[in-house]
Amino acid sequence: MSATLNAFLRSACEGREASVRVRVAHLYGDYVQFCGAQKLRPVQRNKFGRLLRKEGLTVTMDDSGATWVTGAVFVLELPSGLDLADRTALRLIAQELARQRTVEGFAAEADGAVNDHGDLEMAGGCYLLNAGTTDKERKEFPAGEPCDLWPWLPKWWKPKSRLRDSVRGAALGAAGIAVRLRRGEG
Known part of the structure; x- marks a missing residue:
């Protein structure tokens, strides 16, 4: 996991506003890995960008053809015991x-x-x-x-x-x- 994404996830998990700019390929790989660890079925890669946009994140492609996601996430801290x-x-x-x-x-x-x-x-x-x-x-x-x-x-x-x-x-x-x-x- 990249240091940028790691810092973003740490901020988000602590309930602070977090913003990230990361390559979608890296984010998708980390997402699939996370789903596997949680025994969840990830969305297909071709639907991943739409899912990010639905969450209010900005997905763009740079001149080299790399796809990036940028956005802020506000995390609601929830008590333990919720499924x-x-x-x-x-x-x-x-x-x-x-x-x-x-x-x-x-x-x-x-x-x-x-x-x-x-x-x-x-x-x-x-x-x-x-x-x-x-x-x-x-x-x-x-x-x-x-x-x-x-x-x-x-x-x-x-x-x-x-x-x-x-x-x-x-x-x-x-x-x-x-x-x-x-x-x-x-």
């Missing part, structure tokens, strides 16, 4: 909250205004309830027709699959928790 599915679930929740911020335009600063009465948690709870109901019960609350607990206009009720509703509900709950933390609630 791969737990970590993936938390990642999906974080990605959904980021999507709500960047794509939907719901800024963190505005969350406090809409959460005076726990609206974020209520909305999150509605999605979580919907995820846990039977198919028959889910049909009673299609898009635009939420349950009576829904805190906002019906047009904002957009159920999807059980997994998607679970992730969306948890992300709304996390946004509500963040509002409470910003307010200094203990």
